[in-house]
Amino acid sequence: MADIILETQGLTKHYGGVHALNDANFKLEKGEHVAIMGDNGAGKSTFVRQITGVEQRTSGKVIFDGQEVNFAGPLDAREAGIETVFQTLALADALDVPDNLFLGREKTKWDWLGPFKFLDYKAMRADTLAALEKTGVKIPNIRNTIQNMSGGQRQCVAIARTASFHSKLTIMDEPTAALGVQETSQVENIIRTLKDQGEPLILVSHNMRQVMDLVDRIVVFRRGRIVANLRKEETDGQDIVAYITGAKTGAEFEGAA
Numbered sequence: 001m002a003d004i005i006l007e008t009q010g011l012t013k014h015y016g017g018v019h020a021l022n023d024a025n026f027k028l029e030k031g032e033h034v035a036i037m038g039d040n041g042a043g044k045s046t047f048v049r050q051i052t053g054v055e056q057r058t059s060g061k062v063i064f065d066g067q068e069v070n071f072a073g074p075l076d077a078r079e080a081g082i083e084t085v086f087q088t089l090a091l092a093d094a095l096d097v098p099d100n101l102f103l104g105r106e107k108t109k110w111d112w113l114g115p116f117k118f119l120d121y122k123a124m125r126a127d128t129l130a131a132l133e134k135t136g137v138k139i140p141n142i143r144n145t146i147q148n149m150s151g152g153q154r155q156c157v158a159i160a161r162t163a164s165f166h167s168k169l170t171i172m173d174e175p176t177a178a179l180g181v182q183e184t185s186q187v188e189n190i191i192r193t194l195k196d197q198g199e200p201l202i203l204v205s206h207n208m209r210q211v212m213d214l215v216d217r218i219v220v221f222r223r224g225r226i227v228a229n230l231r232k233e234e235t236d237g238q239d240i241v242a243y244i245t246g247a248k249t250g251a252e253f254e255g256a257a
Ligand SMILES: Nc1ncnc2c1ncn2[C@@H]1O[C@H](COP(=O)(O)OP(=O)(O)OP(=O)(O)O)[C@@H](O)[C@H]1O
Pocket: 015, 018, 019, 020, 038, 039, 040, 041, 042, 043, 044, 045, 046, 047
């Protein structure tokens, strides 16, 4: 049996009468890159929020790295090894790039005079430059605070943060939706690097070209349900769009992976 990093069983989220996510059965293998596609309001972000502990699910199970998990919040998920880049970037505006990259996992060093630990800014700056270099992201001055950066630069910082720590799973929710051509290609290079390093990825995207370029498998959501689970080589853009719009139904579909 393939090594599974993430599995959801019957994952369901209702907001009052709104059935945003229904009975989602999903599996992701270690090293695999999967795209989640679907129309606006199909339930993609809701699915991500239930996995990453941003919200508490109505019912169903999440199994991560062999263990059933109930994350109390996104930091809990991050500690367990899930890095997420949300549509609304979780960056601290008043901090510079190294502080953002190391937020919650600051490097410290011992003071040679006594039993005190200090933040090791020098090491964090060096690691930041190395991380940006590795990912090809160009930020003119890493000491600038995030609030002084363009939307594209912010997104690149968020994604460089994700890519520079070896997480067990990376989730990106529409990472390039607000980016220009050059920044988009930087983000796509980061995704390729993750693939080369054997790190699994869930990519929520509306961009068909990007999905067909980057992932191994496409899972389509429609009206809160998973309606298709397609290996890239067995499908094409037209087929995927047919599932997204409902022209082709997933009535025969039994569950993902
Ligand atoms: N906090 C909430 N309260 C009530 N309804 C919600 C809430 N969050 C999402 N919904 C509803 O749940 C459904 C699924 O929304 P979701 O954001 O998951 O869609 P999506 O597929 O990510 O869409 P998009 O591509 O536009 O981001 C929508 O009908 C949305 O209006």
